[in-house]
Amino acid sequence: MPEPENPTFGEAEPAHDDAVGQPHTEAEGQPIIAAEQDAARISSPAHPLGEPGPRFNRKSPFIIGLTAAAGVAVTYGGIELLIAARGVLILIVIAAFLAVGLEPAVSWLVHRRIPRWAAVTAVFLVAFGLLAGFLAAAIPPLVTQGTALVDNAPDYLHHLQQRYPTIDQLNSRFHLQDKLQETIGGENVPSVLGGIVGAGKVVFSAISGAVIVFVLTAYFLANFPRIRASLYRLAPHSRRPRTILIGDEIFAKVGGYVLGNLLISLITAVLTFIWLIAFGVPYPLLLAVLVAVLDLIPIIGSTLAGIVVALVALTVSLPISLATVVFFIALRLIEDYLLVPRIIGRTVQVPPLVTVVAVLLGGALLGIVGALLAIPIAAAILLLAREILFPQLDRR
Template identity: 45%
Template structure:
């Protein structure tokens, strides 16, 4: 009975489940449904909270935007108020000035300090008044003032250059010689000779050349010049025998006056005595100028690298290398031009000396030196020297004069179209039109020195135009 009762009683819930008892298949589905329900409730709560937070953020943003609009409106109102206040202050100042003008003298109402302070709107922050509005760049007064200042500055520069023209000529001559001799100094430097010693060697060689040339040339020139002066009466007689010159002499009496001076040495002596002081002054001035040029050339030649380095420091660092290259090229062209011009002039002088010796023309050395010196002048120098030599040769005989004229006609063609282009091609590259314009402008400004400097300066200007100005214009 007891066993049957125990078997019929239900299982005690406190008792542990018997692992052998069967599991209800509906229990996992119920648990899964419960979990899904819980998750759904949690998600709904999270979404509600997120929606509430978004609404709060949007509300705060709207409030911030509204406050910003209010602040901006307040700033605009404040700016407007400040402008109105300033306009009112200006009107008040103008009214005060007008009132002060009624009290102040009629000639100059701003002589009173109080009136000036009111006019300038002086306050604690601006003890000297408010600055006026900037002047427009199109203002007629500003344009006229700028133009007047430019004209005054240019006029002052012209006056200053005119006052120091003689000193400027000496400086340019010394700089030109220094640049021309610099290639020889650099050649010695490449042979491991220090620059100071190289400069001394080059200048000593130049001085010895001129001293030797002077001892070799001056005595014959003096002798030949004296002989030429002694032969002047004979030349005058030869000119008088010419029919055309005789007709001119009948009209103007030129030969009679020349003969009177030659027949009366006392009159020449009086004129010479009167000009001794002037000649002495000229000689002393020439000697002083030559000494000054020599000293300046020595200084420029020895300190040329230092001068270039100091000049390069004035250029911005980003462009310093390019400016250095362009400057070296300009100096190289000037030096090459000096060497080339000296070579051409020396060749013209030597060929003239040989020609006159062969033809038996008087004063060959003096005339050759004249041709060499005039050959340094571009364009017209060779023509001047050839004309003088041909005229002197005509006194020997008409045939000799014609031979000289034909020789110089052929020689100038060879020099202009064969020698000059080949020698100058490596140093300067200037068009013929630019050469003519440069020589005319340089000659009108500085005479013979300006004509000598014209071509290398034109070459430098053309280099700057091609390498600096033209590329900038192409990029603009």
């Protein structure tokens, strides 16, 4: 039987995918037809797409130049990408650290034969309930005390002028009361309105960032075993067991630091609140919350909090202010030599010098977030150096 004049290539040799580029005819050209026939020949049930061909000559000048150019381009693009996504990456890092910090609680529930989804839900419900209850109880007095502090600031400054000549001299030289009155009053309406708009943007950004961190933390916690396994799969098979041991130790250090730091800040806030109530210092709840937030910042946080609280206590009396300074010094000693060693000292063992340098570098690179994450990162780096770098150097 004679063949048709213009047969399709698919009818002559089914070496192509029937779902791509139909119809296959001789118009494709002899080189493509020959390649299609070779493709049909190398395709087999064991290798449907054929076996890999020979590697390119990596020593070829073209390959070397292409690789170098691609490396520069990829490096530059990666740096630009990191800069552009800096804000989002910070939120992701915060969520990852929170997930690692909550992981011990989730794993504890899982060990009690509770499904992981139920354990994650329970931990989040407890954390969210505590946070919501605190905000519901604290926001009304915080708003009231904050408004009262702003409204009464000029009166407090005038009162301090009358009692302490040094402050009166500073006010006469720098016109502090006039500037404070202009800032709070309605004489500079555009600036006030601009400040309100700016504050609204800050609040909106904080709320949206908190929601993103909350959702990411939930995803990280729910998928933590899978994420952990995927990270360990990146290590070579021969080094994977030791990678698991070191990685789990790092996770434990980060988790212990996050939970321990939150607990220490809560303790310092409660002690500060009791002190302020006992000595009649105004705005005790507002100042206690400020102490809790600032105390999360290593090294300088508690010092800044003590200065602010001592200045507010100065409106009561100079002896109360000096006693508050002594209280914060004692609180810092208790925190450094009692709370930190017992709560997180055994988990995160970082020398004081390394702590200071890490906090300074972290603060310079990422601000408050960098200062918060500096110590666990430094602990992880020290662990890697002790277990990997130093043994290799000692063998050389």
